[in-house]
Amino acid sequence: MTQKKTILATIAAILIVSTAIFASLEISQKDAYGQQINVIPASRERTISVTGSATTSVLPDLVTVQFGVDTEAKTAQDAISTNSQMMNSIVSAVENSGISKDEISTSGFSIYPVYNDSVPDPTIGIHKSILTGYRASNTLYVKTTKLDLAGTVIDAAVGAGANRVDNVSFSLSPTKQQILQDDLLGKAVLNAKSRAEKALDPLGQKIIGVKMVNLSEFNAPPPGPMYYGAMASSMDKSTPIFTSNQDVTTTASVTFLIGDQ
Numbered sequence: 001m002t003q004k005k006t007i008l009a010t011i012a013a014i015l016i017v018s019t020a021i022f023a024s025l026e027i028s029q030k031d032a033y034g035q036q037i038n039v040i041p042a043s044r045e046r047t048i049s050v051t052g053s054a055t056t057s058v059l060p061d062l063v064t065v066q067f068g069v070d071t072e073a074k075t076a077q078d079a080i081s082t083n084s085q086m087m088n089s090i091v092s093a094v095e096n097s098g099i100s101k102d103e104i105s106t107s108g109f110s111i112y113p114v115y116n117d118s119v120p121d122p123t124i125g126i127h128k129s130i131l132t133g134y135r136a137s138n139t140l141y142v143k144t145t146k147l148d149l150a151g152t153v154i155d156a157a158v159g160a161g162a163n164r165v166d167n168v169s170f171s172l173s174p175t176k177q178q179i180l181q182d183d184l185l186g187k188a189v190l191n192a193k194s195r196a197e198k199a200l201d202p203l204g205q206k207i208i209g210v211k212m213v214n215l216s217e218f219n220a221p222p223p224g225p226m227y228y229g230a231m232a233s234s235m236d237k238s239t240p241i242f243t244s245n246q247d248v249t250t251t252a253s254v255t256f257l258i259g260d261q
Contacts, residue, residue, distance in 0.1 A: 046258045052192025054184040055249040060170035063150045067157045068139035068164040076134040083136040086161040093160035097152045107139040151239040170243040188252035196256050209257035216251040
């Protein structure tokens with residue numbers, strides 16, 4: 001009899017525990033369902049997409065001066081030899097003006113035949129191309145952050161024999177570009193947020209999250225134009241070269257999650 005009572009008591013305890021476990025599971029499932037109700041399905045998300053921008057005006061910190069020498073001679077070897085001698089003198093003069101060797105690079109070198117077809121053949125009266133010699137062309141460029149030396153470099157090169165000044169341009173150095181990019185991206189995102197808030201306020205909506213951010217590539221300005229002054233009349237005055245600030249812009253497109261205020 002005692003053994004039966006013990007068995008019944010054990011069964012009763014098991015039933016009580018099982019009932020408690022099932023009740024606990026049911027409550028947990030209800031809580032889970034209750035929490036899921038607050039999750040908005042992607043198909044029901046309300047969003048607004050806005051593009052923000054940020055602009056700054058900066059003074060370029062890099063100048064590139066491109067110049068060269070064209071020489072002609074009866075033979076290709078003579079044209080090259082003369083060109084090399086003149087170019088060596090030019091490089092020395094540019095270095096003496098305050099430019100280091102690592103700021104000077106070769107932009108291009110070419111040699112090609114020169115023909116004269118302006119005189120007609122005396123026997124047939126038809127213009128005939130006649131080889132008159134060879135032209136060697138050597139182009140260098142100086143890239144430096146010493147903007148104040150641009151005019152001095154031109155004067156030194158021309159004074160040493162350069163017969164071409166092809167281009168002078170101003171741009172941003174990689175270091176300055178990176179600094180500007182980091183600064184402008186954050187401002188562009190904040191601009192997008194401000195525009196979204198202004199658009200949502202009359203509609204009784206507000207930003208509750210961010211769904212997506214697309215950052216544009218950094219739009220560095222093209223090399224700035226050069227401005228020549230009059231050629232100096234004496235060697236103690238360098239050719240004046242001027243530049244001005246350039247506008248740099250970047251954009252960011254942001255998709256915001258929105259909800260009621």
